[in-house]
Amino acid sequence: MSELHLSVALESTGWHPASWREPGARADELFTAAFWRDTVREAERGLFDLVTIEDALGLQGSHFGPSDDRTDRVAGRLDALLVAARLALVTTSIGLVPTVTTTHTEPFHVSKALATLDHVSSGRGGWRAQVSARAHEAELFGRRAVPTVSRETLSDPEVAAAVEDLFAEGRAVVDTVRALWDSWEDDAVVRDTASGRFVDRTQLHRVAVQTPWFSVLGPSITPRPPQGQPVVTALAHARTAYEFAAVSADVVFVTPHDTDDARQIVAEVRAAETAVGRVGPPLQVHADLVVALGSDAASARNRLDRLDTVDGEAFVSDALVVADSAAGLVERLLLWREASIEGFRFRPAVNATDLPALVDEVVPLLQSAGAFRRGYTGATLRDHLGLARPANRYAAI
Amino acid sequence: MSIPDGKPRKQIVLGAHLPGVNHHTVWQDPAAGSQIDVQSFAHLARTAERGFFDLFFLAEGLRLREHAGEIYENDVVGRPDTFTVLAALAGVTDHLGLAGTINTTFNEPYELAREFASLDHLSGGRAAWNVVTSFDAFTGANFRRGGYLDRSQRYERAEEVLIAVRALWDSWSSGEVLADSATGQFLARHGVGAFELHTNQFDVRGRFNVPRPPQGHPLVIQAGVSDQGREFASANADAIFSPFRRTEDAVPFYRDVKARAVRHGRLASDVKILPSAGVVLGDSVADAQEKARELTHQQVSPATALALAEQVWNRDLSQRDPEGPLPEFDADTTAAPRWRGRAVHDPDLNAVVARWREIAARGALNLRETVIEVTTRATFVGTPTTVADQLDDFVQNDGSDGFILHPPVVPTGLDEFVDTVVPLLQERGSLRTEYTGTTLRENLGLSPARAAQPA
Numbered sequence: 001m002s003e004l005h006l007s008v009a010l011e012s013t014g015w016h017p018a019s020w021r022e023p024g025a026r027a028d029e030l031f032t033a034a035f036w037r038d039t040v041r042e043a044e045r046g047l048f049d050l051v052t053i054e055d056a057l058g059l060q061g062s063h064f065g066p067s068d069d070r071t072d073r074v075a076g077r078l079d080a081l082l083v084a085a086r087l088a089l090v091t092t093s094i095g096l097v098p099t100v101t102t103t104h105t106e107p108f109h110v111s112k113a114l115a116t117l118d119h120v121s122s123g124r125g126g127w128r129a130q131v132s133a134r135a136h137e138a139e140l141f142g143r144r145a146v147p148t149v150s151r152e153t154l155s156d157p158e159v160a161a162a163v164e165d166l167f168a169e170g171r172a173v174v175d176t177v178r179a180l181w182d183s184w185e186d187d188a189v190v191r192d193t194a195s196g197r198f199v200d201r202t203q204l205h206r207v208a209v210q211t212p213w214f215s216v217l218g219p220s221i222t223p224r225p226p227q228g229q230p231v232v233t234a235l236a237h238a239r240t241a242y243e244f245a246a247v248s249a250d251v252v253f254v255t256p257h258d259t260d261d262a263r264q265i266v267a268e269v270r271a272a273e274t275a276v277g278r279v280g281p282p283l284q285v286h287a288d289l290v291v292a293l294g295s296d297a298a299s300a301r302n303r304l305d306r307l308d309t310v311d312g313e314a315f316v317s318d319a320l321v322v323a324d325s326a327a328g329l330v331e332r333l334l335l336w337r338e339a340s341i342e343g344f345r346f347r348p349a350v351n352a353t354d355l356p357a358l359v360d361e362v363v364p365l366l367q368s369a370g371a372f373r374r375g376y377t378g379a380t381l382r383d384h385l386g387l388a389r390p391a392n393r394y395a396a397i
Numbered sequence: 398m399s400i401p402d403g404k405p406r407k408q409i410v411l412g413a414h415l416p417g418v419n420h421h422t423v424w425q426d427p428a429a430g431s432q433i434d435v436q437s438f439a440h441l442a443r444t445a446e447r448g449f450f451d452l453f454f455l456a457e458g459l460r461l462r463e464h465a466g467e468i469y470e471n472d473v474v475g476r477p478d479t480f481t482v483l484a485a486l487a488g489v490t491d492h493l494g495l496a497g498t499i500n501t502t503f504n505e506p507y508e509l510a511r512e513f514a515s516l517d518h519l520s521g522g523r524a525a526w527n528v529v530t531s532f533d534a535f536t537g538a539n540f541r542r543g544g545y546l547d548r549s550q551r552y553e554r555a556e557e558v559l560i561a562v563r564a565l566w567d568s569w570s571s572g573e574v575l576a577d578s579a580t581g582q583f584l585a586r587h588g589v590g591a592f593e594l595h596t597n598q599f600d601v602r603g604r605f606n607v608p609r610p611p612q613g614h615p616l617v618i619q620a621g622v623s624d625q626g627r628e629f630a631s632a633n634a635d636a637i638f639s640p641f642r643r644t645e646d647a648v649p650f651y652r653d654v655k656a657r658a659v660r661h662g663r664l665a666s667d668v669k670i671l672p673s674a675g676v677v678l679g680d681s682v683a684d685a686q687e688k689a690r691e692l693t694h695q696q697v698s699p700a701t702a703l704a705l706a707e708q709v710w711n712r713d714l715s716q717r718d719p720e721g722p723l724p725e726f727d728a729d730t731t732a733a734p735r736w737r738g739r740a741v742h743d744p745d746l747n748a749v750v751a752r753w754r755e756i757a758a759r760g761a762l763n764l765r766e767t768v769i770e771v772t773t774r775a776t777f778v779g780t781p782t783t784v785a786d787q788l789d790d791f792v793q794n795d796g797s798d799g800f801i802l803h804p805p806v807v808p809t810g811l812d813e814f815v816d817t818v819v820p821l822l823q824e825r826g827s828l829r830t831e832y833t834g835t836t837l838r839e840n841l842g843l844s845p846a847r848a849a850q851p852a
Contacts, residue, residue, distance in 0.1 A: 027578065033487065071583060071584040072581045083519065086488055113478040115478070119435060139602050140602075188475075196471050198471060199475070219468075223475045
């Protein structure tokens with residue numbers, strides 16, 4: 001079996017809301033570069049393919065409505081793309097994948113920012129493309145209204161249609177961003193002293209995108225990124241999002257809760273690919289897991305219980321929460337691999353504890369099992385993931 | 398060295414502008430490196446920091462320039478995203494201010510506030526924003542709203558954006574992030590980040606999600622010499638990019654802006670006036686002048702001379718002799734502009750034609766020489782000693798507070814200045830020998846941030 005792809009999802013001091021209170025959490029440094037540098041270097045020590053950096057336009061605690069206004073949880077965040085860029089010159093190998101919203105933002109800005117992330121990281125840039133179906137985030141921009149979306153209102157046909165529309169826009173945004181990356185052919189800069197030409201304009205292309213949501217003429221102002229196209233990823237839980245990923249992404253993060261569920265979700269992803277007529281290589285399917293590790297399953301469970309007590313609420317997640325030993329976790333990973341899961345994105349419950357445990361315990365076990373690399377062999381994120389550099393849609397064949 | 402009687406010696410503010418995408422950048426030079434490789438940016442930024450510069454500055458261009466309906470090929474084309482490069486450079490510098498030119502027309506206040514606040518956090522308080530505005534549908538073709546903004550509304554938009562962005566930065570006070578694991582209090586109070594603004598340009602409300610930046614407010618830089626521009630900048634800007642490089646224009650501008658700042662309740666030293674300056678160094682003054690002449694002829698090739706003249710005449714001049722006289726006919730003021738995406742500073746083309754004719758007549762210059770005279774900017778030409786004297790004199794006599802240098806070659810164009818002129822300025826006591834503050838605001842000696850003021 002091929003090696004697994006492993007990544008870490010970074011959300012402040014960890015995914016458990018009490019993580020910031022743990023020893024070594026450095027919560028008072030959360031808004032400094034040093035915090036993020038050290039965290040990502042730790043992931044790089046573990047030879048992970050990439051880190052994703054969570055982001056949202058709105059303040060935490062405001063999932064589908066206004067902020068819950070708890071003062072005992074982390075609030076505030078830095079722009080994830082700028083965090084990733086800040087780390088480009090102080091890390092060497094790991095992929096840097098910020099979350100960037102497709103709703104409200106300008107496709108032109110998003111495209112050149114991600115292209116530039118790829119330039120400054122010498123080909124380690126990626127994107128977790130995220131649709132914002134949040135009424136309160138729309139109000140931050142004041143340019144359009146988004147209905148309040150929740151499990152209850154989703155049965156309302158108008159709300160459901162609005163969500164479909166946001167995902168359709170998301171597809172158009174990703175496609176436009178990719179077209180802008182291609183709008184410069186790789187050899188467009190000629191620097192021909194004899195003719196006095198710096199650039200060959202026949203290798204620069206208008207994208208001339210017209211959609212119901214926006215128009216973009218192009219070309220980009222930024223030359224084609226080192227990877228040709230940075231790696232696009234998406235988190236998906238249901239058909240609409242699977243189809244969004246099937247159209248737009250290279251890697252999809254999914255949230256199965258057991259092996260059968262994993263098999264079922266992979267089948268749904270493949271069905272979505274067929275439904276949208278995906279061209280090119282199939283989506284790489286990686287499973288998300290929240291991990292709280294301990295010396296054995298019972299002590300891991302105790303850790304999680306203690307964290308829940310500190311926070312005052314039982315922690316719930318869209319992803320399976322695994323409280324287990326490193327060996328127990330690895331056993332599960334290898335089982336899921338047989339269900340065609342090609343990689344895992346770990347969400348450490350507590351960065352300070354679970355990230356070193358992943359690096360020092362889980363990774364060596366996977367290496368012994370022949371399921372993970374023993375060193376970085378490639379230079380770019382596409383190299384790590386085994387994804388080919390895409391051909392340019394505008395280049396003459 | 399002449400320092401006016403009784404005045405303390407001013408510390409020269411220095412900024413470095415990465416050579417951009419116009420003819421000033423001589424990409425044909427054998428020393429010229431990549432315009433996009435991050436190592437080019439890193440080299441220039443590190444060199445500026447080695448020379449105790451205050452800030453590093455990037456310009457903006459949101460659509461590739463077009464000439465006669467086609468992308469112009471002869472200048473440098475292509476640049477990175479400003480925020481992204483500045484954030485990366487924060488990782489390889491410790492003191493240098495990181496200034497980005499960002500448009501108020503094609504960005505919304507919430508994202509601008511977020512990006513600059515994030516950059517400020519990630520650089521430990523070194524972010525600066527050169528606020529510019531545009532209204533053109535040409536650039537708008539790359540953005541959601543197109544050319545939505547009427548020319549007459551662009552200053553209203555810029556002003557409202559700045560007020561909104563500063564309100565967002567102010568929506569968190571300093572010290573509100575406690576992160577106290579013992580008490581379990583992360584935030585000091587409920588309701589941080591709350592804002593609501595209703596203006597001509599915006600109806601926005603909600604909760605801002607970035608804690609207060611280390612500088613309170615990242616620095617605001619503006620350009621603009623109109624009465625309206627001066628009034629707004631003297632009330633709100635921390636620095637002004639001035640176009641005046643000759644003492645006779647510069648000193649009155651300096652005095653006027655400083656007086657306005659005081660009228661707005663600020664210290665005169667709270668707004669820094671910074672013209673751009675080109676420096677050419679040589680072993681002797683004559684050697685430097687010869688180098689400057691060579692440089693300007695590299696910058697303005699015969700083809701570039703004609704292309705630049707077309708911006709003024711707005712006609713096809715490709716058949717003219719660049720070494721011949723200026724065109725005898727007037728500008729075409731009715732045709733669509735032959736150049737798009739290049740700043741036009743005076744919309745009255747025939748007034749510009751008249752000015753060019755006057756300059757040509759005065760110096761008996763041909764067309765190319767006239768273009769060189771008008772569009773190149775080698776202001777300080779000489780030996781390191783004469784240039785250090787000129788720079789210092791200009792500042793001490795209130796021509797400015799410092800300069801934005803724009804070396805013509807990427808990435809090594811600043812090396813010689815830092816190696817030879819900087820030590821001389823330090824000897825004169827006009828340039829720091831160490832960074833004394835933590836933030837850009839502190840290094841410039843500016844007062845703490847205050848809320849944006851309507852002009």
